[in-house]
Amino acid sequence: MKIAICGPLADRNLGDYGMFINNLYEMGNNNDYFVFSYNSSFVNQLKCDYLNDFNISFTDVVLKKKETDRKSLYESIKKARRILLGIECKNKYIPTPFELINRCININDIESELDKCDVLIVSGGGYFNDLWFEWERNDDLFKIIIPILIAAKKNKKIIFTANGYGPFDNSNHFYEIIFKEAQHAIYGCRDNKLSEMYLSSVGVNNAIQLPDDLYIINERLNKYNEVKFSNYIIFEQYGNVENLKNNIEKIKELVIFYKMKNTDFVFLTFDQDYSTIEYLNENIKEDNFHIYEFENGYLKIEEAILLIKNAKLVICNRYHALVLAVTNKVPVLNIMKPVYDLRYYYNKNIGLLDKAFDGLYYNANTFIKGDIEMLIDSILDEKNTDINVQKELYDSKIFAENKIKLTGQRLDFMRKTILGDK
Structure with a gap:
């Protein structure tokens, strides 16, 4: 099977890259993998340290630099005054999928690799939220999202592993647009608390429950x-x-x-x-x-x-x-x-x-x-x-039973939903 993967897997933070490695080990080394990244030096190190027996390749999603607002000082002062007086709202800029894809320099490479793949896996984590949308590194979020947008246009199967979603206070309109593009994706959800509510608020109502991508550890x-x-x-x-x-x-x-x-x-x-x-x-x-x-x-x-x-x-x-x-x-x-x-x-x-501790x-x-x-x-x-x-x-017996249940959920998801095993 040919599997494409995207997500925050190029961060040196153990949680982010650890979920990616744990998922690969669970899916096995008898597949072909193509990974979309944003830090080639680190993922190449991961390849050497963990993936020597995998047929896997990486490419960075490359974006043009952001355009800056070049209003004159006078225009900026006038706009700030109007906002303070309540005459004008300070609207947050919401990039559309059209703009994100147009910023991608190596769009042809991404399209070509996705053409070869059977499925796109969106690796687990907590990055679909206000924090990733608003911080100075939001280009990393956009680099994760671009392969999702292209895969959706190509009618590829898209599967999110155990992600957390939200809050979307200031980013809800952005995620509404993104998730609308990927409306036929399967959305894995790692909590029973707020994620499904946040997903529903941006138009996603088909989440499935899974344990966190690092709760069940591969041997x-x-x-x-x-x-x-x-x-x-x-x-x-x-x-x-x-x-x-x-x-x-x-x-x-x-x-x-x-x-x-x-x-x-x-x-x-x-x-x-x-x-x-x-x-x-x-x-x-x-x-x-x-x-x-x-x-x-x-x-x-x-x-x-x-x-x-x-x-x-x-x-x-x-x-x-x-x-x-x-x-x-x-x-x-x-x-x-x-x-x-x-x-x-x-x-x-x-x-x-x-x-x-479900049931306790x-x-x-x-x-x-x-x-x-x-x-x-x-x-x-x-x-x-x-x-x-x-x-x-x-x-307690219930904790042990929950671990068995969550293990079964994860293995069924990996082997049946992703790999299509009977």
Whole structure:
């Protein structure tokens, strides 16, 4: 079978590329793969590290530079004054599929490759939302979308794996247009919380439920069995070194707390967060504090799995650190990071927990904390029962049955929906 793939698979963030590798391993190396990317140097590294036995090729989707609004200073001031007075609305520019495709320099290459393919797979993640539409890297979103638009025009089968969708507060008109073009696609949805509601708001009413693309791990990624540390917790934080600085004394208190328990405190970053690494190295000198170092510029997915599944506790704000902890039955305390507000991570994090513990009562506060200080205080409180409650949930028959059910959903989806096996 000839399979085309697009998605955020060229990001060095473990969650994004890890889902892509896990999906490829599940689909198998007896297919031909063609991948649309936006970072050729990194995907070539992935090919060397993970895909030597796959018949796979990559091409970057290349866009012309964005045109800038060249109004005169006088015109700009007049427009700003009209907006302030309420005479004119500040409308957000909504690019149409026509404009996106016209910006693509190598459109012929994409068309040619899609002609050869039986299906286009849109790899999982959380990138169809306001954040990706509005941030300075939105060209990466457009590079993911362009193969979808072309495949739709060619009446190719389009399948979204387990994605999260929304919020669409400021981008709803954009996604209405995009998803209308791909109205016959199959939309995989990784949560039972908000994604289906957001999809419905932009005209998509045929979502199917799946576990996250990294919740069921292919055995090829469980190949490591020797961990560097014997008794340790994982501490993972990203996105705001100032937040760490404001709480450094509290973090030191936690490191010393675990030192008294003969437990190593291992800082694990999902990408090379140099400013955070440098700051923590300079400010935490306890001999049980370690920073996990990785080679080749990125954290290998199999290393992360090994580290997380053997930890006594995972403290994190990355969604996929939570995913890997829960699927491996490891106690985990997660901080939801605001993206405008908490809906984006509420959808992801609580959505994951709802699927894992479907049919069981659980209090989300057992897993999710409001900030670092609150999280640390909960650990230092000897009366706190969060970890014991989590272990009881993990040991329940229903949790195990849910894992079996979700595994079946994923394998059926991969083998029947994508590969067409009987």
